[in-house]
Amino acid sequence: MTTTSQTNMNKQSPGRLREFLAGIGNVDRRWIFLSMALAVGVPILLKLRFPEVPGPMAKATFDAVESIPEGSRVLLSFDYDPASAGELQPMASALVYHCASRHHRIVFMALWPLGKQMADKTIKDVLLEFHPEYKYGVDYVQLGYKAGNEGVIKLMTTNIPGQYPTDADGAALSKMPIVADAADLRAFKFIGSLSAGYPGAKEWVQYAKGNTPDAFKVVGGSTGVQVSQLLPYYPKQMEGLLVAIKGAAEYEMLVTSKYPAAQHADRLEEGRRRMGPQLVAHLLMIGLIVLGNVAMIAGRGMKGGAR
Amino acid sequence: MSTANTQTSAPGRSDLRWLWISLMVFSVAALAANALLRKDGMAHRYVEVIEFERVEAKAVVESSANAAGTETAQTEWVDPTDARLANGTLRLVEGVAPIKWKLHKDVASTTEANETIARRAAGDMSAPVVELSMWNSLGVWAAALLTLGIFSFLYRDNPYYKVSESLLIGSSAAYWMINGFWTTIVPNLFGKLAPDVVRAYAIPSLPVSEHPGLDAGLAFVPLILGFMLIWRLAPKGGWIAVWPLAFIIGTTAGLKLVSSIESDLMAQAVATMKPMVVFAAPSTSAVASSAVSAVNFWATVGSLVGVVGVLSVLTYFFFSVEHKGAVGKAARLGVWFLMITFGSAFGLTVMGRITLLAQRLEFLFNSWLNIN
Numbered sequence: 001m002t003t004t005s006q007t008n009m010n011k012q013s014p015g016r017l018r019e020f021l022a023g024i025g026n027v028d029r030r031w032i033f034l035s036m037a038l039a040v041g042v043p044i045l046l047k048l049r050f051p052e053v054p055g056p057m058a059k060a061t062f063d064a065v066e067s068i069p070e071g072s073r074v075l076l077s078f079d080y081d082p083a084s085a086g087e088l089q090p091m092a093s094a095l096v097y098h099c100a101s102r103h104h105r106i107v108f109m110a111l112w113p114l115g116k117q118m119a120d121k122t123i124k125d126v127l128l129e130f131h132p133e134y135k136y137g138v139d140y141v142q143l144g145y146k147a148g149n150e151g152v153i154k155l156m157t158t159n160i161p162g163q164y165p166t167d168a169d170g171a172a173l174s175k176m177p178i179v180a181d182a183a184d185l186r187a188f189k190f191i192g193s194l195s196a197g198y199p200g201a202k203e204w205v206q207y208a209k210g211n212t213p214d215a216f217k218v219v220g221g222s223t224g225v226q227v228s229q230l231l232p233y234y235p236k237q238m239e240g241l242l243v244a245i246k247g248a249a250e251y252e253m254l255v256t257s258k259y260p261a262a263q264h265a266d267r268l269e270e271g272r273r274r275m276g277p278q279l280v281a282h283l284l285m286i287g288l289i290v291l292g293n294v295a296m297i298a299g300r301g302m303k304g305g306a307r
Numbered sequence: 308m309s310t311a312n313t314q315t316s317a318p319g320r321s322d323l324r325w326l327w328i329s330l331m332v333f334s335v336a337a338l339a340a341n342a343l344l345r346k347d348g349m350a351h352r353y354v355e356v357i358e359f360e361r362v363e364a365k366a367v368v369e370s371s372a373n374a375a376g377t378e379t380a381q382t383e384w385v386d387p388t389d390a391r392l393a394n395g396t397l398r399l400v401e402g403v404a405p406i407k408w409k410l411h412k413d414v415a416s417t418t419e420a421n422e423t424i425a426r427r428a429a430g431d432m433s434a435p436v437v438e439l440s441m442w443n444s445l446g447v448w449a450a451a452l453l454t455l456g457i458f459s460f461l462y463r464d465n466p467y468y469k470v471s472e473s474l475l476i477g478s479s480a481a482y483w484m485i486n487g488f489w490t491t492i493v494p495n496l497f498g499k500l501a502p503d504v505v506r507a508y509a510i511p512s513l514p515v516s517e518h519p520g521l522d523a524g525l526a527f528v529p530l531i532l533g534f535m536l537i538w539r540l541a542p543k544g545g546w547i548a549v550w551p552l553a554f555i556i557g558t559t560a561g562l563k564l565v566s567s568i569e570s571d572l573m574a575q576a577v578a579t580m581k582p583m584v585v586f587a588a589p590s591t592s593a594v595a596s597s598a599v600s601a602v603n604f605w606a607t608v609g610s611l612v613g614v615v616g617v618l619s620v621l622t623y624f625f626f627s628v629e630h631k632g633a634v635g636k637a638a639r640l641g642v643w644f645l646m647i648t649f650g651s652a653f654g655l656t657v658m659g660r661i662t663l664l665a666q667r668l669e670f671l672f673n674s675w676l677n678i679n
Contacts (some may be wrong), residue, residue: 030327030461036664037664037668040668041672044668045672045678046670046679086662086665086667114489146490147487150563206567206571210574222655224655224660225656225659228648231551232578235576236574237570237574239492243655244655244659244662245659246660264415267630274666277664277665281664
């Protein structure tokens with residue numbers, strides 16, 4: 001009797017295991033949402049961080065800012081809005097801090113309507129916080145948002161005063177030393193576009209870099225979704241590229257290693273802070289993909305299972 | 308088998324409803340406790356209050372006729388502590404009341420605010436004036452509740468989510484419309500047609516044109532095209548809207564054609580033509596003397612992978628030859644390259660989405676719950 005029962009169990013156990021594995025594929029998706037929330041939330045609360053090793057693209061971006069003479073005129077275009085700030089704001093903060101640490105004169109502009117607000121926030125929280133000596137109109141200026149997408153870039157390649165007679169607040173740019181003599185984009189040594197889509201870094205390469213390839217360096221900071229479109233431009237048409245939050249964290253590492261911040265250093269650690277949750281969430285994703293495949297294979301041939 | 312499968316595979320559909328409800332009740336209780344019991348509380352936003360005062364003054368010019376000097380007609384608003392008032396080069400204009408205003412500057416953290424408040428309460432008058440900002444705190448509450456409203460869709464579609472979503476879409480659309488009106492239509496159209504009116508009532512700094520008549524005439528072109536474009540809303544004559552559309556498409560195509568050929572075709576083709584074998588830069592005499600050791604192995608592998616990848620993917624998209632034999636194998640290899648590319652793009656997308664979630668959770672933990 002016992003022998004028969006054991007034999008039956010042995011015969012049944014692979015079936016139960018298979019049923020259990022196949023059942024994983026039908027788990028309520030809300031459990032997955034909850035586990036993802038925990039995978040991201042717990043590392044934030046525990047302040048989980050890992051060391052970042054800068055990659056070639058982040059190094060190239062750093063070198064692009066370093067290679068131009070100190071005090072150069074640079075153009076930073078904030079082509080994103082709050083929906084992408086999670087990825088792009090850390091890059092913006094580090095880039096502005098880096099440029100200011102090199103005493104570059106910074107011209108802010110935006111091709112996205114809310115980009116101006118993003119630039120204003122960066123000026124207030126980073127530029128003037130770490131470099132209060134920066135004077136408006138002399139060391140930096142805010143051109144604000146201008147409608148027209150790539151048309152704005154196209155016109156800037158030939159006539160900046162015509163395109164921007166005034167700054168964002170309506171003050172005449174002809175009276176501001178930082179841009180009074182800037183006739184076109186060749187007046188800049190460096191153009192950085194923090195880009196969440198169209199118009200953005202791609203348009204800066206196509207219409208600015210394509211027009212005058214050797215006049216200035218172009219660097220892009222991109223969201224993870226968009227970066228596939230920009231990778232072909234690196235390194236020939238784009239001297240540097242920051243890829244999503246990973247690129248931001250690597251760039252932060254490079255910038256703060258050379259120019260450590262005396263206070264409010266946390267404002268230059270946003271990227272690195274968000275890499276801890278990335279690791280745990282990615283491990284969860286990989287685990288879920290493996291489980292999903294196991295469930296699919298186990299469910300093959302079963303009623304309601306995968307074929 | 309079907310019953311067993313349902314029991315093991317769908318644990319959260321109906322039988323675990325109470326678990327979800329308990330989780331929500333616990334969350335609300337924890338939030339209430341956090342708000343009421345902790346000293347720092349939730350969503351407390353503090354501001355530093357900076358007071359400004361300006362008085363109207365006239366410059367005083369030394370005069371031989373008047374020992375006290377003569378006031379000039381030009382006035383300026385200066386700080387009451389301005390040194391020129393003390394030394395007599397500026398004199399207050401009598402009968403004009405000073406103007407005062409306050410500037411509110413965000414304080415970075417609740418801890419910093421509490422420390423500053425404590426210093427001032429202890430008699431340190433050099434500490435800035437810091438006070439709780441009701442409006443900023445309400446703003447944090449609104450943002451947090453709307454964030455939770457969007458997250459609530461993960462449980463199921465519900466009215467709370469719909470309200471949050473509608474608010475987001477409505478406010479975004481309104482912002483775009485208002486922004487477009489004030490940054491495009493007012494300066495570029497009204498500013499050309501009636502510059503004096505725009506300067507008087509809307510944009511005082513509107514640049515003065517050298518050819519106002521010509522500008523006004525040219526502005527009629529986009530005005531007429533704009534009217535033609537919205538004609539499609541009229542019950543008849545929809546064809547009128549086709550002409551401005553043709554103009555827009557033609558202009559865009561003209562703008563994009565040259566840049567696409569230069570940047571996306573020619574420059575990309577040039578960037579693809581790499582040397583198959585990459586040699587390291589002869590930085591040392593040892594490397595320079597040995598051609599074998601000067602080969603950069605991994606860069607060479609990268610070049611070869613690039614060449615093979617480009618050719619195989621192009622073969623996959625070359626449909627003039629049947630995908631059989633060597634061509635079929637090359638096309639199959641191209642599919643693998645494409646799959647790896649799509650996988651990489653998917654990975655980057657996942658990274659982006661996780662970052663957005665992390666940012667919102669950081670906001671909830673730091674700015675709203677004040678627990679991190």
